Amino acid sequence: MATVSIKDVAARAGVSPGTVSNVLNRPEKVAGDTRARVEAAIRELGFVRHGSASTLRAGHSRTIGLSVIDIGNPFFTDVAAGVEDMASERGYAVILGNSSGSRLKEERNLLVFAEQRVRGVLITPSDEDPGRLELLRERGIAVVLVDHPAERSSQCAVAVNDVTGGAMAVGHLLRGGAGRIGYVTGPAAIRQCQDRRRGAEQALAAAGRDPAELREIAMPAMTAKAGQQAAEKLLAEDTLPDALFCANDLLALGMLRGLLQAGVRVPDDVSLIGYDDIDFASASTVSLSSIRQPTYQLGRVATELLLDECDNPDTHAHQQIMFQPDLVVRESTR
Amino acid sequence: MATVSIKDVAARAGVSPGTVSNVLNRPEKVAGDTRARVEAAIRELGFVRHGSASTLRAGHSRTIGLSVIDIGNPFFTDVAAGVEDMASERGYAVILGNSSGSRLKEERNLLVFAEQRVRGVLITPSDEDPGRLELLRERGIAVVLVDHPAERSSQCAVAVNDVTGGAMAVGHLLRGGAGRIGYVTGPAAIRQCQDRRRGAEQALAAAGRDPAELREIAMPAMTAKAGQQAAEKLLAEDTLPDALFCANDLLALGMLRGLLQAGVRVPDDVSLIGYDDIDFASASTVSLSSIRQPTYQLGRVATELLLDECDNPDTHAHQQIMFQPDLVVRESTR
DNA sequence: TGGCCTGATTAAAACGTATCAATCACAATG
DNA sequence: CATTGTGATTGATACGTTTTAATCAGGCCA
Incomplete structure (x- = not known):
């Protein structure tokens, strides 16, 4: 309980508090034997520096x-x-x-x-x-x-670079022969969603396609549950896109589940790619293509x-x- | 840059530093109008209390x-x-x-x-x-x-209570008519793994079965990858258990993937239950039964x-x- | 009027450390 | 021998707050 301070250590080692402080902060400034004595005292008394006092005096933590x-x-x-x-x-x-x-x-x-x-x-x-x-x-x-x-x-x-990432994802879908492509995304306010969309559009343009073709399905959250709801939304329509790009893996996993449950085959009927490459992307039943970030x-x-x-x-x-x-x-x- | 202290606030409000401290820590002790003055000064100067000084003096953070x-x-x-x-x-x-x-x-x-x-x-x-x-x-x-x-x-x-949880899981498998049951677990040193195993054995005993029947598959880690390796291990043998209890959901998800890829149907051929009820348990293609913890x-x-x-x-x-x-x-x- | 109480405020003393100028011991140099 | 230099150590001070005892201003009562 008795909180042991730098002074106690100094007394024990037979030096001044300033020397103890030096041992703590610039050991090279103090002679070998005194340093050893101080370090021994520190060990024996179980001293641990008071971070707050240090911060207060030094001006920063x-x-x-x-x-x-x-x-x-x-x-x-x-x-x-x-x-x-x-x-x-x-x-x-x-x-x-x-x-x-x-x-x-x-x-x-x-x-x-x-x-x-x-x-x-x-x-x-x-x-x-x-x-x-x-x-x-x-x-x-x-x-x-x-x-x-x-x-x-x-x-x-x-x-x-989220723009590049979006372009990579959609570029990959296009190389796979995708015709109609959907973009499943989160709230419009999220910068990452916007950037990834821009990348997707660039990839379409680079392939000589009209960026406006990109069909956007926006959800209020970026969770697996939201992804499954997006799937239900899509399935209620008459035709499915050939490929889907999801703004993150949670959305993609939910989408995957929704599609498979409805009997849609992935990737045979619809290609699906996510974003983030979280651990669970590779562990899902149909392992998920994704964009990995460092x-x-x-x-x-x-x-x-x-x-x-x-x-x-x-x-x-x-x-x-x-x-x-x-x-x-x-x-x-x- | 000029770090503004309690003294500056005191000067501005025309009171002593002690009063400012009182406003901060026991507002009820100070008269209404002075408190208002001090609070105004705090706002105007953008004062924020120096946590370290406070900790130092008060003796605790x-x-x-x-x-x-x-x-x-x-x-x-x-x-x-x-x-x-x-x-x-x-x-x-x-x-x-x-x-x-x-x-x-x-x-x-x-x-x-x-x-x-x-x-x-x-x-x-x-x-x-x-x-x-x-x-x-x-x-x-x-x-x-x-x-x-x-x-x-x-x-x-x-x-x-991990023992109860283990018993719940295996009890559920037994009620489903499981004969041979496997327990996929992590390192033996982990207390949770031991306790869940004990619960599993209790459930077997309670059903009039020999606890030693429980077939243990121990893995060095508790990740999805380890779960998939456990699946490969199992599939290499001649017969599969009727049901599997995995010590956590990551193991279970990996196991699920391994089984499905090999053409084993879940739950028709093998029942599978995990532990933890992480978000991804409900999002996997065959949604995972699990033990939820608060x-x-x-x-x-x-x-x-x-x-x-x-x-x-x-x-x-x-x-x-x-x-x-x-x-x-x-x-x-x- | 004087004494006493109450509530509000203040002055001053810590808390444990880092820093810097000052001191010291001692050797090397002229 | 006197001086200078060097490297090690010390002493004193300040950091910004909380807290305690002391002070103060009124109001009340006898």
Whole structure:
């Protein structure tokens, strides 16, 4: 219970508190034998540094904040894993904030980050308003956008090219001989949905087809359930498209189930491709073709940029990194 | 950039720093008009409380630590969601630590928690050694075990009865007329796997059968890929069991795929049931029967216990809560 | 009027660390 | 021998808040 402080350690080792602090923060500055004595004292007393005192005095902490839209989505889970690994390698702790798509919760999380005086924030913004990020930056908190292109060049951002991804998906469907193509998507406000659609249209145009041919089925959510509802919607019509491009794998898995249950064969009757390449894409009964994104890497690189900005504020050059997605062909497309 | 402190607010509002602190922490102690003045000053200056200074002086923080085994597993994601919601309702922030099953990483995370002087820790321990938790408790950090029964009655714990769950699953298979039953499981060291097995054996005994009949197929991991490998293993033998109980849904989904690809009909040839009832269980082509656990609730209740222990250390009574799982029957069993 | 109570406010002292100028011991140099 | 330099250590201060005891302004009662 008796919380042991740096002073206790100093007394035990027969040195001043300042020396103990040096052992902790710049071990190379202190002579070998004293360092050994101090380290022994630390071990014997079970001392652990008081992070808050350290933060208070130093003016900054060894934590970063990570704000994501939906921690239940495997995409963000993978990103978070990358963030955590890199942060932990560099001695930083991660405070996780889940906004669940709610702007209110996002703001509350950012407030917590500010109170904790995090060194920096990684955020996948839930909308396009840059105001609250500006507020953080004014406070000297570095910000890196994740899976979102930068609004200006004065900040770091990492993203994956969704336009390219959309083009890859539809290009693959076209090469398979698809005639009518449907695009099953989520809310129009989501940037990723728009970009993937643009890519799809580009692929049509590149094949000498009219982009307006793309038949859009928009759903209010991007879940497996929504995907199945989309299937019911499609099946109620007289003719099915030859191929379907779903804006994410959850939609695609729901769609797959809906089609198979109705006796539609995949890929013989309809080709189907998803997006994200989540684990379950390869585990479904008809394994799902998909667009793979370097999610884990996305998290790692974003964290690296953030920590570089924190640790070397003078030499740091803001970067906007755009990864490229990959096409993964499996059984659901011909 | 100019970090605005409680003093600046005090000056602006024409009061002393102590009064500002009172407005922040016990608003009822300060007269209405002064409070209004202070609140206005806070808003105008954009003041946000320095969490570290507060923690340092108060001796404890408004954060809790959550240490899980695998944040990529939907089970833990749901738990984490429950934790976060409850914590945030009570004004606490959550620091997430992912041990990935590694004892080293778990210890590193606990050290971070100790440095941050978290108010308490929620942990799903990665092994049975209680030593490191004892260490935390000596430091005055409350600990609640999650999805793990308490080792003694001097601590709180929340768990779901895995023995009952195993019995439910196999009982259901037996009622469906199953003769030979297989149990597809993960590493023997995992407590959940053992408990579910025990439940399965109990169900067999209760039906007047020999528990030793249960055919065990143990895999080194509990992933969909491992499940598919288990299917290959089974198919290489001359006869298939009538029914299979998989220790989690990922194994079951992999098994399902392996069986269907080989032309085995589910549930006509083989009944199949999983465990956890993750989202994808209902979305697979043959929807999966499973055992549902109140995961989100688990997280909420664990957090509630923890915060009660923190906020009312004198009146707090340690509790060991055991939830009961539910049987969810879908298409994969007859 | 003087004494006492109540409620509101303040002044000052911590909390545990990091930092920086100052000090020290001691060797090397002129 | 006096001086300078070097590397190691120390002492003192400040970080921004919470908290406790002390002060203050009125109102009430005798």
